Amino acid sequence: MMAHPTLKSQPTAYPKGLFHTVRAFQLLAAMIVAGEMFYFVxxxxxxxHRVPWMFFFLHGAALFTLIALMITGFLHCRHRLPAVLNGGTNIVASALWVGGFGLLADAMKETILDACTPVWWGNDTGITICRLYKLLFAASLLGTVSTITASILDVVVY
Incomplete structure (x- = not known):
């Protein structure tokens, strides 16, 4: 009698290259944003100074993404990762990223295109803060786009 294949032995429905590339971008963005948020807070x-509540929203998106990537990564390696589970976590993460990025973009709309020079930022500390904010903006955009892309991939695979 032939044994039934276990979940572990079943191939995943995700295209390997795209799946891992999107997850790598999610991981990179979440690590940068979480690290910067810890530093700024x-x-x-x-x-x-008071910590803007918007920081906690963005920090939550990054930390949720990191935890979700660890859990779903374990499931992907150990078992077959269900697209419904991964899609659910990516949809929640997408909502957090969109909300956090929207709040950040609104807060930075007056300064995001300004150069990081002493004319605008005063001194070396100000210039460093300007550069960190621009990195935060770029990483938050990457987190938003990569997590939405992951959600779309989950829908396609499902």
Whole structure:
């Protein structure tokens, strides 16, 4: 009698190259955003300033994405990753990224295109903050686009 194939032995329905590329972009964006958020929150708290609530929203998107990538990555390696489960987590992550990026873009709309020069930012510390904000903006955009792309891939695979 022939044994039934287990979930682990069944091939995944995701196209390998695209699946791993999208997840790599999600991971890169989430790590950059989470790292910057930890840095900004630490600096603001120790400087006696209020932390904008928008930071927590964006930080939540990055941390949720990192946790989701770890869990779904484990499932992908150990078992067959269900597109419904992965799609559900990516839809939640997409909503968090869209909300966080939208709030960030709204807060930065006046300065995002300005050059990081002493004329606008005063000194080396200001210039560094300007560059970090631009990196945060770019990484948040990458996180938003890559997570929406992952959601679309889940729908196609399903």
């Amino acid at each position: 630490y600096q603001l708290k120790h400087g006696g």
